[in-house]
Amino acid sequence: MSQQNTDEQTTSEQDAGDGGSPDPTDDEMLIQTDVSESVDETSGTRRRETVVRAEHVDVWYDDNQALSDITMEIPEQSVTAMVGPSGCGKSTFLRCINRMNDLIDSARVEGDLYLRGKNVYDDDVDPVALRRRVGMVFQKPNPFPKSIYDNVTYGLEIQDKGGDYDEIVERSLKRAALWDEVNDQLDESGLELSGGQQQRLCIARAIAPDPEVLLMDEPASALDPVATSQIEDLIEELARDYTVVIVTHNMQQAARISDQTAVFLTGGELVEFDDTQKIFENPESQRVEDYITGKFG
Amino acid sequence: MATGSSQIEDFGQVSRTVGTIFRYLILAATLFGIVVLAALLVYVANDALQPATADPGWYLTFFLTLVAPTALVGWAVHRRGPAAFTFGSFLVGLLVVSLMFSGGVGLLVVDVVPPLVGFSFAIAIAVPTAISVFLTRYSHRIGFTSRLSATAFVFYLSLFGLPGPIGSPIGVPQVVPSLARAIQSIPVIPVDWMMVGTVLGGIGGAVVGSYVAGVRDARTGLVAGGLAFAATLVSAVVGPFVGLNPVPSTVLTAVTVLPTATYAWRGAFTEERRPAGLGFAAVVVGGALVGAAATSTLGFAGPQSWVDWQFLTSAHSGSAENAGLYPAIGGSILLMATVAALSFPIGVGAAVYLEEYAPDNRLTRFVDVNISNLAGVPSVVYGLLGLGVFVTYLGQAAGTVIVGGATLALLILPIVIISSREAIRSVPSNMRQASYGMGATRWQTVKNVILPEAFPGILTGTILALGRAIGETAPLIMIAAPNVVFSLPTALESKVSAMPLQVYAWSSLFASEDFYTKAVPAGVVVLLAVLLAMNSIAIVLRNRFERTG
Ligand SMILES: Nc1ncnc2c1ncn2[C@@H]1O[C@H](COP(=O)(O)OP(=O)(O)OP(=O)(O)O)[C@@H](O)[C@H]1O
Ligand SMILES: [Mg+2]
Numbered sequence: 053m054s055q056q057n058t059d060e061q062t063t064s065e066q067d068a069g070d071g072g073s074p075d076p077t078d079d080e081m082l083i084q085t086d087v088s089e090s091v092d093e094t095s096g097t098r099r100r101e102t103v104v105r106a107e108h109v110d111v112w113y114d115d116n117q118a119l120s121d122i123t124m125e126i127p128e129q130s131v132t133a134m135v136g137p138s139g140c141g142k143s144t145f146l147r148c149i150n151r152m153n154d155l156i157d158s159a160r161v162e163g164d165l166y167l168r169g170k171n172v173y174d175d176d177v178d179p180v181a182l183r184r185r186v187g188m189v190f191q192k193p194n195p196f197p198k199s200i201y202d203n204v205t206y207g208l209e210i211q212d213k214g215g216d217y218d219e220i221v222e223r224s225l226k227r228a229a230l231w232d233e234v235n236d237q238l239d240e241s242g243l244e245l246s247g248g249q250q251q252r253l254c255i256a257r258a259i260a261p262d263p264e265v266l267l268m269d270e271p272a273s274a275l276d277p278v279a280t281s282q283i284e285d286l287i288e289e290l291a292r293d294y295t296v297v298i299v300t301h302n303m304q305q306a307a308r309i310s311d312q313t314a315v316f317l318t319g320g321e322l323v324e325f326d327d328t329q330k331i332f333e334n335p336e337s338q339r340v341e342d343y344i345t346g347k348f349g
Numbered sequence: 350m351a352t353g354s355s356q357i358e359d360f361g362q363v364s365r366t367v368g369t370i371f372r373y374l375i376l377a378a379t380l381f382g383i384v385v386l387a388a389l390l391v392y393v394a395n396d397a398l399q400p401a402t403a404d405p406g407w408y409l410t411f412f413l414t415l416v417a418p419t420a421l422v423g424w425a426v427h428r429r430g431p432a433a434f435t436f437g438s439f440l441v442g443l444l445v446v447s448l449m450f451s452g453g454v455g456l457l458v459v460d461v462v463p464p465l466v467g468f469s470f471a472i473a474i475a476v477p478t479a480i481s482v483f484l485t486r487y488s489h490r491i492g493f494t495s496r497l498s499a500t501a502f503v504f505y506l507s508l509f510g511l512p513g514p515i516g517s518p519i520g521v522p523q524v525v526p527s528l529a530r531a532i533q534s535i536p537v538i539p540v541d542w543m544m545v546g547t548v549l550g551g552i553g554g555a556v557v558g559s560y561v562a563g564v565r566d567a568r569t570g571l572v573a574g575g576l577a578f579a580a581t582l583v584s585a586v587v588g589p590f591v592g593l594n595p596v597p598s599t600v601l602t603a604v605t606v607l608p609t610a611t612y613a614w615r616g617a618f619t620e621e622r623r624p625a626g627l628g629f630a631a632v633v634v635g636g637a638l639v640g641a642a643a644t645s646t647l648g649f650a651g652p653q654s655w656v657d658w659q660f661l662t663s664a665h666s667g668s669a670e671n672a673g674l675y676p677a678i679g680g681s682i683l684l685m686a687t688v689a690a691l692s693f694p695i696g697v698g699a700a701v702y703l704e705e706y707a708p709d710n711r712l713t714r715f716v717d718v719n720i721s722n723l724a725g726v727p728s729v730v731y732g733l734l735g736l737g738v739f740v741t742y743l744g745q746a747a748g749t750v751i752v753g754g755a756t757l758a759l760l761i762l763p764i765v766i767i768s769s770r771e772a773i774r775s776v777p778s779n780m781r782q783a784s785y786g787m788g789a790t791r792w793q794t795v796k797n798v799i800l801p802e803a804f805p806g807i808l809t810g811t812i813l814a815l816g817r818a819i820g821e822t823a824p825l826i827m828i829a830a831p832n833v834v835f836s837l838p839t840a841l842e843s844k845v846s847a848m849p850l851q852v853y854a855w856s857s858l859f860a861s862e863d864f865y866t867k868a869v870p871a872g873v874v875v876l877l878a879v880l881l882a883m884n885s886i887a888i889v890l891r892n893r894f895e896r897t898g
Contacts, residue, residue: 155785157709184788194779196798210789210797257787 100127103265103295104149109163111144111153111320118144119320122163126312131291133306133328134299136316137343142299143191145316146267149297150186151179167265184211187263189271191299193250195242195257200225200234203242203253207261220260227289228256229282247274255283259290266290268298272305284309303344307332315340390877396870398654406649414643415636422632426625436616437629439889444609444634446882451604452661453682455597458545460837461679464596468544469532470508471551476528477503542585542595549603550581557611564619577607655871664835665851669863674872677851679837680750681819681879684847687754688761688818693811695758696765700807703766704773705795724763731760732827740828747829751841756824761814768810772803805890812887816880822849832858848876 104126111119119141126132134142144153151172153159164171172182187207195203204221207213221238225231230252234245242253251274258266268287272280287296287309300306306313307328314325317339324331324340335341395401427434458467481500505513510527526534538544558574581602588598617627644651663673707713735756739745745752776799784794800807825847832854834846846854852872855864 150786152782152786155782180785180788180790182788183786188786190779190782190786192779194777194783196780196783197802206784206789206797207787210784210787210793254783257783261787 100129102126103128103168104297105166105169106145106148107164107166109145109148109161109165111141111148111162112160113156114158117320119148122320122322124314124322124325126295126297128295129291129293130311131287131296131298131309133310133313134297134316135301135303135306135313135344137318138301140316140318141320142316143269144320146188146269146297146299149265149267150183150188151177152183152188154179184261185263186265186267187258187261189251189254189258189266189268191269191273193247193254193274195245195250195253197241197243199239200242200245200253201238204256204260206257211261213261221256224256224260225253227259227286228252229279229286230256248276248279251275252279252283255286259286263294265295265297268296270299270301272300272302280305303332303346315343317343393870393873396866397656397874399652401652402650403652404649406647407644407651410643410647410649411640414640415633418632418636419629422629426629429625430623433623433626434629436623436626437633440609440613440616440626440630441633442885443612444605444630446885447605447608449879449882451601453678454549454604455600456675456679456682456837458549458596458600461683461839464541464544465533465538466529468548469529471548472532473507473527473529474504475551477507540595542599543582545596546582546585546599549599550578553581553603553607554578557607560611560615564615573611577611580607655867656874660868660871661875665833665854669855669861669867672855672864672868674848674851674875676834676837677846677848677872678875678879680834680845681847683750683838684754684757684845685815685819687750687841688758689811689815691755691758692762692765692814696762696811697769697807699762699766700769700773701795701800704770705791705799720763720766724767727823728760728821729823729827731756732824734759735824735828746842746844748825748831748844749842750838750845752828753825753830753845753847754841756828757818757821760821760824761818764814764817765811768814769803769807772806772810773799775806776802805893809887809891812883812890816883816887819847819880819883820849820876822847822853825850826853848872848879852876 102125106122106124109119109122110117122145134145136142144159147153147156147159148161148165149167149172153161161173165173167182167186170177172179184207196206198206201217201221202209204224205217208215208217208220222231222235225234230249233249234240234253242250245253251271255268255271258268271287272283275283284305287298290296291311298306298310310328312326313328313331315323315331315335315337317323324335324337326336331340332344335344341347423434423437426437458464477500480503481496484496484499506525507528510523510530511525512521512523513527516523554574554577557577558570560570561573562570581599584598584602584606585595588595593601613627613630617624659671660673661678662675663671664676666672703713703716707716735752736747739752739755740747780798780802781794784798789797830850831844831846832850834844838845852869855868855872859868
């Protein structure tokens with residue numbers, strides 16, 4: 053906690069040194085961080101510290117703007133759902149958080165995006181180190197053409213992490229609700245699994261090295277109801293320690309598992325971002341209400 | 350459905366005239382190429398193999414023992430299961446190709462690399478490899494840089510000693526002998542076949558062991574590897590009883606028997622279960638052996654082929670009947686080894702750089718275009734380049750293995766780069782994303798995901814490029830490789846000839862009716878057979894790749 057404060061202060065000092073004037077938002081941030089320790093009187097729950105903070109983020113692919121002026125704060129130890137029609141930029145936003153957009157030549161990100169108070173687009177940020185802290189499950193399952201076991205241990209291997217790999221593999225596969233189906237074929241290729249099994253393998257792979265933020269792009273799109281509810285349980289469990297950001301097209305799912313919901317609409321704008329309950333029961337914007345009740349999309 | 354009013358009476362016709370004409374035109378184009386090539390090959394093969402000179406009884410015997418049973422059993426096996434038939438045919442093909450490779454390896458072991466030298470270097474490479482594998486086990490505790498430098502140091506010490514080639518130019522005397530040198534100076538040395546058997550059996554055992562371990566489990570693999578190693582050594586003892594010298598028997602066991610037996614075991618007795626294929630292969634091989642035995646006891650003479658044992662094992666001679674290709678075959682093998690050793694790492698390295706690292710700017714696009722252009726530069730030009738750079742500028746002796754190999758390596762480098770890039774590009778981009786998304790560095794992604802996925806494709810491209818190099822004549826003429834050598838090159842600095850060069854010499858310098866009709870076609874057939882064997886490996890690799898990928 054106190055470590056966090058120091059980090060942010062350093063950042064703001066740097067900013068002050070660079071730009072000549074202290075950045076007001078950083079000061080606000082600091083104040084808010086101080087408040088976050090206290091207990092919110094009205095609801096009785098602890099206000100959570102911000103993990104990811106986007107400020108005026110714009111993303112272009114060549115000349116097409118995919119996201120415009122996104123500003124939001126994602127608190128830790130919670131589930132944040134992103135919903136919105138296809139093509140509105142949800143995946144693009146996820147890729148901003150762990151800088152996967154760096155790999156797309158045509159993509160250009162503007163604005164600031166902070167992870168625990170550190171701007172991830174600063175020059176001194178190593179995107180590889182960032183991605184080790186921010187795990188990702190992709191929209192399309194993409195297991196490696198390696199054995200199931202090696203798929204799960206990939207993150208540990210590349211990060212040179214020690215530990216009992218057998219145990220980690222078993223735990224990760226169990227949490228991803230895949231263990232019972234594959235425990236006798238860990239040496240077989242991950243590509244030989246069904247689409248839904250591959251999706252769960254990718255989840256197991258992402259959680260094995262214990263990332264502090266987990267980005268999930270429609271992780272349940274190819275799963276049957278049983279596996280879906282197991283993954284939802286996993287997400288809720290993960291949110292006790294980590295921060296989960298999940299993209300979903302399933303409104304019930306968003307309502308069930310998320311603590312706050314961001315509604316993107318076509319054109320790449322963030323129309324509303326609030327507690328899930330509020331979004332689903334009493335949205336501010338008529339467009340959001342129309343979207344979540346299925347009137348347009 | 351058939352309620353009358355909504356029924357369609359007639360769908361009408363769509364014209365296909367143009368399509369039909371186009372189809373027959375392209376068919377004609379295909380046939381033209383194939384027929385012309387086939388005619389040429391038949392013509393050459395007829396000259397070289399002289400099928401008309403055999404006794405009719407010879408043909409009849411082989412028809413009865415080989416062709417008819419093969420056709421019958423093949424048909425029956427194919428009807429019961431095409432997979433078993435394919436397996437059987439592959440097994441026979443593997444036997445034939447691996448026999449050819451045994452010939453090549455045997456040539457190297459018997460005439461080129463002295464057993465003691467080969468043995469000492471094999472040990473000097475095996476020991477540091479084992480050490481580095483051991484270090485990798487403990488990679489969690491030892492940092493990457495220290496591991497790398499430790500590995501490099503162990504290899505250097507083992508191969509060169511201290512201070513080694515770094516010290517000699519500045520006059521520092523050798524203090525610690527290299528492991529290879531140390532082994533070579535041991536006063537009591539084992540007999541040749543023991544050393545050859547240990548090296549080949551060790552390699553064969555390791556390959557068989559890891560293959561079997563992949564199919565079954567680690568313990569079975571260990572047992573199989575041990576058995577393979579033992580079999581290689583035992584064969585040297587058993588060999589003399591069936592008329593083979595100890596060293597050639599170890600080569601035959603390690604290069605032909607082990608792979609064939611392992612493949613047969615895999616196909617017939619593991620979960621694939623295609624013993625019928627094994628039966629088919631046995632019929633083919635048994636038929637050939639029975640046929641050979643029968644014709645020799647019955648006294649039927651086979652064709653007076655110019656491609657015979659004598660042709661394969663003797664050097665050039667003034668008369669076409671006694672001329673042989675042996676030094677040229679050896680020269681080609683050594684050239685190919687040099688070319689592969691030079692062009693593979695450089696070409697794959699360049700391909701990885703251009704695909705995965707290079708920024709997309711004007712310079713890389715310029716390099717791109719020029720690599721494609723270089724692939725089309727005539728080989729004479731490469732010969733001139735080799736002569737200019739290696740002989741004139743670097744002062745190497747002309748016409749040696751190293752100069753020839755380096756020149757041919759330059760020649761195929763663009764092809765290796767282009768095909769490797771193609772293979773790397775065909776690795777799905779979502780696998781890259783998965784790796785980067787897990788927090789892998791570029792190097793980790795290349796090493797763990799891209800190279801393993803692209804490897805079969807890279808290998809296929811390289812083998813096909815080597816096939817181009819093995820047939821090249823012009824660059825070798827340019828670097829003044831001698832047309833005729835009478836013994837195998839024994840060092841990288843020895844003069845070397847090659848199969849195409851020898852054939853060219855027979856048809857130009859020794860141009861006579863005799864050479865035209867005997868030695869030249871025989872040489873061409875051998876050259877084509879070697880090429881086919883190499884390409885068949887490339888094709889098998891590609892098929893495996895396509896099936897899994
Ligand atoms: N690699 C890319 N290159 C160019 N344009 C892209 C790329 N990826 C996405 N886009 C564009 O950016 C916009 C947002 O895409 P994105 O994938 O973020 O949408 P999404 O909200 O995730 O949609 P879906 O729900 O269908 O997954 C789209 O208009 C798309 O055309
Ligand atoms: Mg998406």
